Amino acid sequence: MSDDPFPQQLPTLGRLGVGEPTLTSATEVAEVATAWFNTFSSAVASYDIAAILDLFLDDGFWKDTLALTWDFRTIEGRDAIRNLLDHRLAPTGFVDLRLSQEPFLAPQLLKLFPDLVLLRLSFEFGTKSLNDFPEQIGLLRRHTAEHGTWEERRCREVDLADGDPTVLVIGAGHSGLEVAARLKYLGVPHLVIEKKARVGDNWRDRYNALCLHTPVWHTQLPYIPFPPTWPVYSPARKLADWLEGYANYLELNVWTSSVITKTEWNDHLNTWTVEINRDGEDTRILKVKHLVFATGFGGHPKSPDIPGKEDFKGEVIHSSGFTSAANYIGKRAVVVGTCTSGM
Known part of the structure; x- marks a missing residue:
């Protein structure tokens, strides 16, 4: 009961x-x-x-x-x-x-x-x-002319030359970029870190024929809507390029090829101390008020432990490593699993 x-x-x-x-x-x-x-x-x-x-x-x-x-x-x-x-x-x-x-x-x-x-x-x-923090859009957008200083300003912003961000967003996919865009135009200092080499690689690094099953109206991003010519179901690599352009056009602060190596919460200061390895070389330590996890809902690839698999002479791959059927034409294959990836 x-x-x-x-x-x-x-x-x-x-x-x-x-x-x-x-x-x-x-x-x-x-x-x-x-x-x-x-x-x-x-x-x-x-x-x-x-x-x-x-x-x-x-x-x-x-x-x-x-x-x-x-x-x-x-x-x-x-x-x-x-x-x-x-x-x-x-x-x-x-x-x-x-x-x-x-x-x-x-x-x-x-x-x-x-x-x-x-x-x-x-x-x-x-x-x-x-109420006292309206979005910096329309009449509230930047009105000053930047004669030759725009690129310098952007480099300082991305490199955090003037101080640590208030919010650290982990993941530069759809959700991470949406959060960063809203923060940017509410005047909240932000940084997005992405472990892949380019924004949009979360879609580029999948199988070549991938096309979204979610219609365009459900994948809109703030401030820059898809043009009316955009296909209802986006090819994955087309969407990847859009996300990369979106981050650039909205001047979002993104570090690619970057991963967190350590985090620590300070109860007295109410801040996170975050250690980030950037580009595999530079290590930065940031103190931020908020962490946003935008790493998606998928986990690590899970392959069944099949007895004798190591003795099989053919290729054994997980669906996450599949890119194209071109190398398998004329061959026989067994697909284990009948959900979306298997089908």
């Missing part, structure tokens, strides 16, 4: 004691969503936690993605949600809530099953602590 005080149950129509919604138009859906959202935003603005909780089922969820806490958390149950709001709602300055009307985010009625109907809505918000 589970010890969970709230055994997870779906909010079916029968459980809620209601009939199937009769909303027939996007306008009606928007009206219902707006009414709920206005009640929610008013309660948030007045820090009326009881009123906020009235909008949740007893076993409702609040998913926090770095908004009220410095973590990815899913809070379950009204008591736990109350505890979160008691401690974090006021200090974070959760303000200026706005219901999103963008095409992909506008309120929508979703009928997942005959007895399970959800109303999805999205909203934006601000935090008081960030």
